[in-house]
Amino acid sequence: MTATTVLTQLHLHQAAAVLTGWLDRAAQQELAHQDFLVGLLEEELAARAVADTERRLKQAAFPFAASIEQFDFRFRPELKRQVVLRYLDPGFVSQAGTLTLIGPPGLGKTMLAICIATKQVQLGATARFITAQQLASQLGRAATSRGRARLLRPLLDCDVLVLDELGYLPTEPAFGPALYELIAGRYERRPVLLTSNKSVTEWSGMVQDASLAAAIIDRLLHHGQVFYLKGPSWRLRGRAPEIPEASGTRSGTAGDHEGANSARQNHAAGIESFTPDQSLAATEGDQA
Numbered sequence: 001m002t003a004t005t006v007l008t009q010l011h012l013h014q015a016a017a018v019l020t021g022w023l024d025r026a027a028q029q030e031l032a033h034q035d036f037l038v039g040l041l042e043e044e045l046a047a048r049a050v051a052d053t054e055r056r057l058k059q060a061a062f063p064f065a066a067s068i069e070q071f072d073f074r075f076r077p078e079l080k081r082q083v084v085l086r087y088l089d090p091g092f093v094s095q096a097g098t099l100t101l102i103g104p105p106g107l108g109k110t111m112l113a114i115c116i117a118t119k120q121v122q123l124g125a126t127a128r129f130i131t132a133q134q135l136a137s138q139l140g141r142a143a144t145s146r147g148r149a150r151l152l153r154p155l156l157d158c159d160v161l162v163l164d165e166l167g168y169l170p171t172e173p174a175f176g177p178a179l180y181e182l183i184a185g186r187y188e189r190r191p192v193l194l195t196s197n198k199s200v201t202e203w204s205g206m207v208q209d210a211s212l213a214a215a216i217i218d219r220l221l222h223h224g225q226v227f228y229l230k231g232p233s234w235r236l237r238g239r240a241p242e243i244p245e246a247s248g249t250r251s252g253t254a255g256d257h258e259g260a261n262s263a264r265q266n267h268a269a270g271i272e273s274f275t276p277d278q279s280l281a282a283t284e285g286d287q288a
Contacts (some may be wrong), residue, residue, distance in 0.1 A: 014047035015040050053122055060117065060127040062162075068115040078230060084112070088119045093159050098192045098224030102199060105168075106233030109195040113162045116193060125159035132166045136175045152178065156185045160193065165205045167198035176207030180216050187219040200226065239258060 007016035019040065026036045032175070047128055057065075068088060073081045086092070087099055101109040117127045135155075142148040161182070186192055198206060204213040220226075 003029075005078050010046050012041075015044040016188040039218065056121045056126055057118070058163075060121060060129055060158075061063075061117065062114050062127075062129050063110075064114070066111050066114045066118060068119060069125070071108065071112060071115050075234065076229060078229065079112075079227060080150075084116075087116045090120075090123050092116075092191055093120055093123075096188050096191050096223060098194070098220045100220055100224065100226045101193075101195045101229060102197070102226060103229030104197055106235045107170065107229040107231065108234050109229060110164050111234075113164065113193040113195055117160050117162050122159045127162065128155055128158040129158040129162040129164065131164045132171065132175075132179075133169050135178065136169075136171045139174055139178050140172060148178070152181060152185075155182055156190075158190070160191055161186060162193045162194050162195075166194060171206070173208055176209050176212050179207060180212050181221050183216050189221065192220070192224075196261050230233070242248070 004016045004019055007013075007019060022036060022040045022043075025031065025039075031039070068084075071254075073079060075083075089098070101112060103109060114129070117129065121127050138151050139148065142151050163182070166179075183192065196203075200217050202209040203217060207213050207216065
């Protein structure tokens, strides 16, 4: 029986794959037995670490791959790079913090949440990604309390939870209590990354219960922060501004613009009254 066969049977597959190379190196460099063995096993450990990370990334079910290096802070000057980098530290998991990203579609909320969660997975954490609509749909199919508990358990037990697109679509009355159960169950135990297009002032309508919304927000803000994102859409970068329509359709377009302006004003009002940390607003100079 060869050494390669023994290593394979011991499930040291990477060590078996590189054994010949290490034997040649040991002969050429006259490595001590201990140095040879340590080097061989370090390659096995490195390969296992990569495989474990890939397994956890697959388990997380992120809709796309993203890393913080890909995030363009110049396009989101209201975010301070130094503040966001705090969430890439192992302390985010150990301190069970929360981060809520709020803003209109297309501002990079989901990407930033995935960037942070991906980094935590690379540091050894487990993660789960789910949209609010997916959660609502799965809750609708959970006919019993046992089925509901089975659905929520992986979301409660993972190290990092990403709950995406909260408020984008209407939900059933059962969604609010389930959301509270998730946030309360993870409160002071495990971190949550949450994205929404609605200011926290609108969450009572979203969960259809003002007291429930207040309880959810209280737990999210106790050990966490809210980032309000604003500005142009990521998806429209580089596009030329649209030319206004001809006068024959101007009256309808004006009404649309009036509604859009009103929505923007309401959103701005929400930002002013619920920004918990004024230091989050950054200038372009802060990003240098």
